[in-house]
Amino acid sequence: MDEARRARLTAWLRAASGDPALVIEKMALLSGGAIQQNWAVDVSDGRAWVLRTDNAATLAVSHGRAQEFALLRAAFAAGVTVPEPLFLCEDAAVTGAPFFVMRRVAGTAAAHRVVRSETLGGGREACVRALGRELARIHTIRPPRSDLAFLGEPPVDACRAFVADQRAALDRQRTPRPVLEWGLRHLERTAPPPVPVTLCHNDFRTGNIMLDEQGVTAVLDWEFSLWGDPHADLGWLCAKCWRFGSDAQEAGGIGPRAALYEGYGDVDDARVRWWELGAHIRWASIAVDQAERHISGVERNLELALTGHMVPGLEWEILRMVEVRDAA
Amino acid sequence: MLREEPGAADLLATAREVLLNELLPALPPDKAFAARMVANAMAIAARDAGLDAWEPGALARIAALASDARGFAAAIRAGRFDPGTPDHSAAAALLDDLTRARCVVSAPRALGKG
Numbered sequence: 001m002d003e004a005r006r007a008r009l010t011a012w013l014r015a016a017s018g019d020p021a022l023v024i025e026k027m028a029l030l031s032g033g034a035i036q037q038n039w040a041v042d043v044s045d046g047r048a049w050v051l052r053t054d055n056a057a058t059l060a061v062s063h064g065r066a067q068e069f070a071l072l073r074a075a076f077a078a079g080v081t082v083p084e085p086l087f088l089c090e091d092a093a094v095t096g097a098p099f100f101v102m103r104r105v106a107g108t109a110a111a112h113r114v115v116r117s118e119t120l121g122g123g124r125e126a127c128v129r130a131l132g133r134e135l136a137r138i139h140t141i142r143p144p145r146s147d148l149a150f151l152g153e154p155p156v157d158a159c160r161a162f163v164a165d166q167r168a169a170l171d172r173q174r175t176p177r178p179v180l181e182w183g184l185r186h187l188e189r190t191a192p193p194p195v196p197v198t199l200c201h202n203d204f205r206t207g208n209i210m211l212d213e214q215g216v217t218a219v220l221d222w223e224f225s226l227w228g229d230p231h232a233d234l235g236w237l238c239a240k241c242w243r244f245g246s247d248a249q250e251a252g253g254i255g256p257r258a259a260l261y262e263g264y265g266d267v268d269d270a271r272v273r274w275w276e277l278g279a280h281i282r283w284a285s286i287a288v289d290q291a292e293r294h295i296s297g298v299e300r301n302l303e304l305a306l307t308g309h310m311v312p313g314l315e316w317e318i319l320r321m322v323e324v325r326d327a328a
Numbered sequence: 329m330l331r332e333e334p335g336a337a338d339l340l341a342t343a344r345e346v347l348l349n350e351l352l353p354a355l356p357p358d359k360a361f362a363a364r365m366v367a368n369a370m371a372i373a374a375r376d377a378g379l380d381a382w383e384p385g386a387l388a389r390i391a392a393l394a395s396d397a398r399g400f401a402a403a404i405r406a407g408r409f410d411p412g413t414p415d416h417s418a419a420a421a422l423l424d425d426l427t428r429a430r431c432v433v434s435a436p437r438a439l440g441k442g
Contacts, residue, residue, distance in 0.1 A: 176401035313435030
């Protein structure tokens, strides 16, 4: 961030915080997601903040900064362990893009480190029990909510809405995806009856959850949240494709499924399994999108290119899951 | 053979060994991820280059069940290959074979290999 932007940012933060003496002592780009940039901002009087802003290339399906700020506020108020949201700036003229500021939280979210650790998050069982409690708190947020109006009308039947959304996503693709269609048709045939919808984080998985040795320090990355079936979040976390090679630990590669369910409370396991198949389909579809960004030239990038080559492995898993479920 | 050997698969595999064994240890830690991605890309490309053409046979099998890949996908969505339909097993077997062939290049580990 250049001098002029930093000066504008300082002035803006002084006004937002009501502290005319505020000084930015240090700013450093943290390793962030593919969609956002996160800056560590050290501010006078020992204040440690994070500034979150958009990357140049933003996926169309994710929420903007203002919406993410509103979600973070709602989650914070519901007792979810999230960094406290502080200030929102929707004026792109300050730093070049809208941004918000939240308190900085310590910990690690790096998925491969997390699944290998026996102690992070207070140990495997304690950690996934805590994750269950976090999800239960998220799912206390229910429509209607005027502060979350941007999430749109809640679906009457979240399972059927998911199938319809995924089919619409496939219809936008350049090439047909018979295996994803196979999985979606199975989901349509076996969709459970509707349940009351709640807020779903919709990307609650290892890699997006920050931990220290004591427990969960932050649930991150709220940009895909929606009104849906709460079991979708449990299914996304438990899906084999999000265990980062630690397949025996069914809750996110971190710990046992039973401990996650205990922490959560009332779980309909069959619904979770339905959503686990859905998770593989959704992740495969996202991977196709990411590879298309590279192939189309929108963003030439090796990581995006390689993500496309994850699709066949996900499709193989989808075929195996459908086969087992159809035989049952 | 008119082409000069070693061919694409051999060159990629050999170059990948150099990358992993000689270059990667000498790189600063913050470049290790990029180097591993390059190695991964070379492995995929090497497997692709070493593979016989499997697509014509697959396309012929798709044509026997539906018009083309798009028609096949649409028929699956419409339920034409649901369990209990006459062509269910043929469709399931074809999807398995298509996906296995794609995994051989992209994700051999998904098949329990490599």
